[in-house]
Amino acid sequence: MENRIIFGDNLLGLKGLVSETVDLIYIDPPFNTGKVQQRTQIKTVRSDNGDRIGFQGQRYETIKIGAKSYSDLFDDYLDFLEPRLLEAYRVLAPNGSLYFHIDYREVHYCKILLDKIFGRDSFLNEIIWAYDYGARSKKKWPTKHDNILVYVKNPEDYVFNYDDMERIPYMSPGLVGPEKTARGKTPTDTWWHTIVPTNGKEKTGYPTQKPLGILKRIIQISSPKNGAVLDFFAGSGTTGIAAHELGRQFVLIDNNPTAFEVMAQRFAHIRNINWQNFDPKPYQD
Numbered sequence: 001m002e003n004r005i006i007f008g009d010n011l012l013g014l015k016g017l018v019s020e021t022v023d024l025i026y027i028d029p030p031f032n033t034g035k036v037q038q039r040t041q042i043k044t045v046r047s048d049n050g051d052r053i054g055f056q057g058q059r060y061e062t063i064k065i066g067a068k069s070y071s072d073l074f075d076d077y078l079d080f081l082e083p084r085l086l087e088a089y090r091v092l093a094p095n096g097s098l099y100f101h102i103d104y105r106e107v108h109y110c111k112i113l114l115d116k117i118f119g120r121d122s123f124l125n126e127i128i129w130a131y132d133y134g135a136r137s138k139k140k141w142p143t144k145h146d147n148i149l150v151y152v153k154n155p156e157d158y159v160f161n162y163d164d165m166e167r168i169p170y171m172s173p174g175l176v177g178p179e180k181t182a183r184g185k186t187p188t189d190t191w192w193h194t195i196v197p198t199n200g201k202e203k204t205g206y207p208t209q210k211p212l213g214i215l216k217r218i219i220q221i222s223s224p225k226n227g228a229v230l231d232f233f234a235g236s237g238t239t240g241i242a243a244h245e246l247g248r249q250f251v252l253i254d255n256n257p258t259a260f261e262v263m264a265q266r267f268a269h270i271r272n273i274n275w276q277n278f279d280p281k282p283y284q285d
């Protein structure tokens with residue numbers, strides 16, 4: 001597969017990809033889709049003081065009847081995600097994997113949706129990415145982690161390059177002896193990793209940029225060498241850079257012009273990319 005960066009709504013972009021051609025998908029969708037947040041329910045009622053004139057010259061006013069309820073908001077969010085996840089499932093290779101990065105408030109709703117699409121048997125892991133940065137609440141346990149749900153298309157046959165796993169230091173080297181200490185241990189489903197350092201050279205300025213170290217670990221283990229990696233909420237393009245550095249091809253999609261500007265700079269040194277521009281308006285059925 002050729003490297004591609006597609007500007008436009010990801011539902012449209014996904015529909016243009018051939019079935020079962022992608023080895024690994026990583027996505028980090030935003031919760032605050034404008035679609036979800038901007039909905040306020042309104043109602044038009046007859047009123048002598050209304051500012052709108054209607055049938056037979058009667059006056060009407062528009063009143064707010066409240067914002068959407070919490071569960072309605074989640075219904076909207078899942079309605080936004082579901083068609084995109086169905087497309088993700090379609091384009092995934094038979095032995096492919098999906099990594100779904102989300103925050104602790106939404107993860108449970110999303111797991112139910114993903115179980116429905118992939119099947120519960122295809123749920124491999126919930127990775128906890130723990131970091132330690134920023135203010136600490138004094139009113140609850142400070143929330144310092146993200147969740148990454150991992151699904152495989154076929155639980156009997158999927159790529160998992162265990163031998164390529166990086167080694168990390170033991171927490172108590174004194175307990176395991178010098179040989180094991182020198183070798184290090186393999187990571188578990190809880191990953192301690194710093195956020196993108198605020199003044200490091202990795203930082204692009206894109207507000208939701210994820211660390212290259214997290215993406216490299218995912219791609220190294222869950223995609224074949226020379227495989228194809230897809231991120232259809234690409235943002236600053238971290239997944240593409242990590243894939244390229246590990247010798248994989250990439251397909252990135254985003255509909256935000258700022259993301260596209262950031263990617264144009266970040267990928268300037270990579271020659272063989274097919275840049276595509278779709279209509280950035282949201283896809284409508």
Ligand SMILES: C[S@@+](CC[C@H](N)C(=O)[O-])C[C@H]1O[C@@H](n2cnc3c(N)ncnc32)[C@H](O)[C@@H]1O
Pocket residue numbers: 008009010011028029030033206208209210211232233234235236237238239253254255256259
């Ligand atoms: C949380 S950010 C991803 C950040 C990324 N992981 C990184 O490391 O930079 C989510 C991205 O999804 C994009 N997005 C949201 N809705 C989209 C849609 N319908 N089609 C394409 N991209 C979308 C946003 O523009 C945003 O860049």
